[in-house]
Amino acid sequence: MRLLSWIFVLAVGCLCVLGCCFALFSCSAATMTETAQQDGRQSSSALQPKDSNDSITIFITGNELGAMKPCGCSGGQLGGLDRRTAIFDSVAQTNRLIIDTGSFVETDSSQDLVKFNIIVQALGLLDYDLASLSEKDSEIAESLGMWDQISSVVNVISAYGSDASGRQKSFTKNLPFKDGTIAVTVAALNTEDMPVGEISELFELQDDCKAVNLLIVDDCDSDIISSVAEMGIVDCLICSSGNDEPEVIDDSQEGFLVFSVGQLGKYVSRLRISEVEGELAYDFSAIPVTEDLPQADSLVQLYKSYQQIVKEENLLEQYPRFVLPDGLEYAGSESCRICHWYEYDKWSTKAHAGAYATLEKVGSQYDPECVICHVVGMDYQSGFVSEQETPDLKNVGCENCHGPGLEHNITLGEALTIEPKASCTDCHTPDHSAEYAGNEDVYLEKITHWRQNDSVNNQP
């Protein structure tokens, strides 16, 4: 009887221990899932073993168009080179390939040339395997004599530029996969330069291992998609321009996927390749580059370097300016105070009156692209030039909406202020002021600085 009792106690004890272990395991599994979701590393897929050879992951970005980070003017903005590391590092370096499809900048303005260099350096810091230069990138690289320089930072291919520059049109990297390797070849095609029928030249036959062929094309119309599909060589067609967000454009044919990469670095496209029943399977998703992702310090420092270069190159003073009509000139908000003291005092409590300080806080007070929306009249001669030269024209002031006021002041109000007057949507654009569209009345309320009974006369 005593023996039976002890056996019974032992069994109950085991049940108790098992229960504890089960409960603890369940809790930790739940926590891991939750953490993965919170830090933006997409859902449960981020929990895959980092050194697993069961799949490979290809990260694809492109069309930065000069957007190195969100301006920060409103919350919830997506993007930022400095936040990409958190996404890339969710996969071990040995199991991934990182590609940028180019279009680093939109123009060859002085500011865009600075950005071009910074973005190239950023790709190096972010461990990109490959950059495919667009037509514009290629022109800039050639004019700056930078092909070799860029190649020293990141592998480069391009469908544009002269052969004399030593450009390559395709690139192959072998990645461990299952018990062997998989060869991923990425090629760039300019259909005006090479007919689709000749793309086999871009891809080498891989006899001894599995292969995945990716083709980057700028102008992805339906004719090109169907011609590439017919060739049966390409597994994934990447449309490097077009859609503003990454998206699957066509997955109707087995073993052939077409997708776009989006714009302005708001998303990172992720292509996970695994094997299902002996065939390669492609899983595409777009990962938003959200504000809650951690910033990589090296990239944060690089952005500070960019701000420093913008300051040293004095881009603000070089900004091209129009001439105001009829000899008009800006006078500064302070000069309006003598007569319009009520409005001035009200305005000075509003966000517009502190617009310049918000730039100083983030070190962007020398960046023309930012400054133009935080000062008076930068588009015109006699408008804002720099804090030292035109201190009275800092902030979004009276003359932004009411027009240049010197003549109005001199004539003690006899001459009315006239054009040019800025409109709200000049600065409250979708990219910079996300909540503005549809909430115009709420925003107008925020800047009310006129006497309510005289609102008609005082509004711009």
Next chain:
Amino acid sequence: MKRFFQIVVILMVIGGLLYSAGAQEQPQAQKPAPETEAGSEQAEMPEVVVLGPKIQVENPTHNFGKMAPGSKNKCEFRFKNVGDDVLKIKKVKKTCGCTVPQLSKKEYEPGESGTVKVTYRASKRAGAVSKHLYIQSNDKLNPKVTLTIKGEVAKKINVEPKRLKQILKDENAGCPPITITSLDKKPFSIKKFKSTGNCIFVDFDPTEKAQKFVLEPKVSMAKLRKNPNGRIDIELTHPSTDRVTVNYNLLSRFKVDPPKIIVFNAEPQKPTKKEVWVLNNYGEDFEIESASSEKGIIKILSQEKVDGRYKFELEITPPETKNLRKIFTDELTVRVKDGEKLRVTCRGFYSRKLDTGQAKK
């Protein structure tokens, strides 16, 4: 013995409770994570009768078709609570700043319908658009419904050329006509024409309406010299495009090739050699008076005139980097005999190996 059985009962109760806690926790850990990626579709509904609130969206995708750049567009998504309990909308989340969802109320009785109103201001960039919104609710099987808005931002006005290349020696700086065409065939007038420093101007009749204008710009050479790079803004009365912009550049007298010196993977005190050429874009003979570096990072090794062009051999020695400074800069100033100064910026980016090295120390 009685005490012994009390202990056994307590242990059994504790074990049982912990087991049941674990069993409840487990499905939560394995539950698929809410889809947060663009391109995800509305979750498929299993074919089982489920009690509770249930959201059903009439048409989760709205296509605006062709939109004018910067235009404001509105649409509505209708949904219905087809469940048997109150549907509570927790949030309507958007993936980008271009949409503003508005909900008049947040709780919907069984059978009740609601609407998500969306305002979308199109970007000024032409191209296909696809944006996503998510309705988060207490529908247990479908807690996050994806709504998609699609469309194409299409230009309504075309301007050619988009960039003017001005040449000092040509008549009227070689400025070609500017053609503005209404792509949607809607007639418009030209309201204003302005250029940087007023160096380019044009005669036009603001009362004239047409689908196409060919403007003949005139150039003030003196003003153009002062404003060699700039833009032209042409304001229009077209219903969806209020202005077009044309950039211009004056072909400068001298060309520096390459115009900037860039050094990647720089290492302190490890010199790099570069070649820079200076030539006259107008084929004029010229002499260089002097060349010097601002900070001494650029050293001029040699300077020679070859076929009317000047060739400089330079050595760039990156300075020691303090506080993990990522870049260094210098400027080479070349003074031409008639007084014109050419500035060549040098910018270097330190090697990332340096970061690792210093971090290890």
